[in-house]
Amino acid sequence: MLYGPFTQCLPMSGLPLHGGLLDEQLSIIEDAGIVIRNGRIVEIGSFESLKEVFPDEQRISISDKKVVALPAFVDCHTHLCWGGNRVHDYALRVAGKSYLEIAETGGGIMDSVRATRAASEEELVAVILNQVQDHLKRGIATIEVKSGYGLSVDDELKMLRAIQTANEQTAAILIPTFLGAHLKPSDFEGSNRDYLEMLIREVVPVIKKEKLAARADIFVEQGAFSIEEAEWYAKEMQDLGFEMTMHVDQFSKGGAELAVSLGCVSADHLEQTQDEAAVRFGNSDTVAVALPGASLGLGMQFTPARTLLDNNASLAIATDWNPGSAPMGDLVTQAALLGASQKLTIVETLAAITYRAGYALRQHVGTIEKGKEARVTIFETDDYRNIFYRQGQLRPHCTIIGSDCNIYD
Ligand SMILES: [Zn+2]
Structure with a gap:
């Protein structure tokens, strides 16, 4: 299944475990897609290029609004x-x-x-x-x-x-x-x-x-x-x-x-x-x-x-x-x-x-990475910063866990 397009996807991978972080260190994939098979992440990248690489994958649009994908918390x-x-x-x-x-x-x-x-x-x-x-x-x-x-x-x-x-x-x-x-x-x-x-x-x-x-x-x-x-x-x-x-x-x-x-x-x-x-x-x-x-x-x-x-x-x-x-x-x-x-x-x-x-917790969770079980939360917004700017009042639209997409609003 190819999920997307996401206006922004924040994989949160490759960042250091210790110390301060600058917002510029964050890697953001714009107009992103995520390919998930049997509950695992196969690929993350540009939605357009994933459509070409995975032409037979079932395409799933999460929402007709702009959405941001990030690791489930x-x-x-x-x-x-x-x-x-x-x-x-x-x-x-x-x-x-x-x-x-x-x-x-x-x-x-x-x-x-x-x-x-x-x-x-x-x-x-x-x-x-x-x-x-x-x-x-x-x-x-x-x-x-x-x-x-x-x-x-x-x-x-x-x-x-x-x-x-x-x-x-x-x-x-x-x-x-x-x-x-x-x-x-x-x-x-x-x-x-x-x-x-x-x-x-x-x-x-x-x-x-x-x-x-x-x-x-x-x-x-x-x-x-x-x-x-x-x-x-x-x-x-x-x-x-x-x-x-x-x-x-x-x-x-x-x-x-x-x-x-x-x-x-x-x-x-x-x-x-x-x-x-x-x-x-x-x-x-x-x-x-x-x-x-x-x-x-x-x-x-x-x-x-x-x-x-x-x-x-x-x-x-x-x-x-x-x-x-x-x-x-x-x-x-x-x-x-x-x-x-x-x-x-x-x-x-x-x-x-x-x-x-x-x-x-010494658990390999909290990132969106190839090979890992899919645990992705999705907000209807065009800018991930709104999640904290709204101090909790912006709620997730849905969360993908494994092969299931659970819609909450
Ligand atoms: Zn306590």
């Missing part, structure tokens, strides 16, 4: 599997209570834990598929999903099994991450270290046996886990074959250096990260993941994305979609707002939600 950090909601927390927060104060009065993460424990596996699958469908409509076709609202052996496994089942039922790629180390639950008797040891002893063997996740995460924060506890846990999990990622530097500092020194695949949040820590990212393969949805949800400062890029970091942007601090879940809106605040070029913002976010 990647959301490399979400908690979109949850029970209940946290609207009560929201009301307290906007009335002036802090995140930690709300947590100390039984709100916060433990509130979602109670509702998630009460939900059946089937109910969680339905929640995931519902939110994944919202993401597909926003042009996002690769989505990381964390556990971390079960916090018991059975409930963490229930979440991971729900993610695995949902992954079989959606066109999106779901990448599961084990976040049993989100918080020591209030009903666990023992120390933080006892809790982490319990996860390794009782949950991890089942995760490995059922291939439920190859990545693990820990929340390094006052009220969650200390730097020392996280260091011990991460090394144990890495020895067991897990790729590690960490929630760090959201409210207090120090976790980012730990994540980089341990070779974590990503270090996420970084709102408090300062220059000394930002420098470390430049010489590492640990992707710095900014979560502007959490900054917006909590009314906090943004991650210093400009400083990180200027220090040669690989920067990704993700939604952190969760029921508490980041309920919006709109990647393009959040990336556009972060870009405006931090003075990111459009190509830096685009890289952060495509191939650099793919790199944070």
Whole structure:
């Protein structure tokens, strides 16, 4: 099938993983076509020349308007599997209570834990598929999903099994991450270290046996886990074959250096990260993941994305979609707002939600390249810059995933 013509096609291939990017570095194919066979990209180029080279290919025009094609987006950090909601927390927060104060009065993460424990596996699958469908409509076709609202052996496994089942039922790629180390639950008797040891002893063997996740995460924060506890846990999990990622530097500092020194695949949040820590990212393969949805949800400062890029970091942007601090879940809106605040070029913002976010997940996604599975999102516009200029209000017309073209508007 020959798709096109596209007024612009942005393959996003051949760009560097690290550091700042200028819009002039972006290669744009004008009046482009894409040849897809059996769900894979066979060729990308000028529509007119592809018509000659592939005369027998079925031609598919996406829209009678001008359209722009770019890689389907990647959301490399979400908690979109949850029970209940946290609207009560929201009301307290906007009335002036802090995140930690709300947590100390039984709100916060433990509130979602109670509702998630009460939900059946089937109910969680339905929640995931519902939110994944919202993401597909926003042009996002690769989505990381964390556990971390079960916090018991059975409930963490229930979440991971729900993610695995949902992954079989959606066109999106779901990448599961084990976040049993989100918080020591209030009903666990023992120390933080006892809790982490319990996860390794009782949950991890089942995760490995059922291939439920190859990545693990820990929340390094006052009220969650200390730097020392996280260091011990991460090394144990890495020895067991897990790729590690960490929630760090959201409210207090120090976790980012730990994540980089341990070779974590990503270090996420970084709102408090300062220059000394930002420098470390430049010489590492640990992707710095900014979560502007959490900054917006909590009314906090943004991650210093400009400083990180200027220090040669690989920067990704993700939604952190969760029921508490980041309920919006709109990647393009959040990336556009972060870009405006931090003075990111459009190509830096685009890289952060495509191939650099793919790199944070160590997945080869987020580009349009020959030989790869087709994952292409298409907007009705004649200029890709409108996607960020409109701050999320311009929605994709459709997304091609493999051999299917899903039209959303
Ligand atoms: Zn998170």
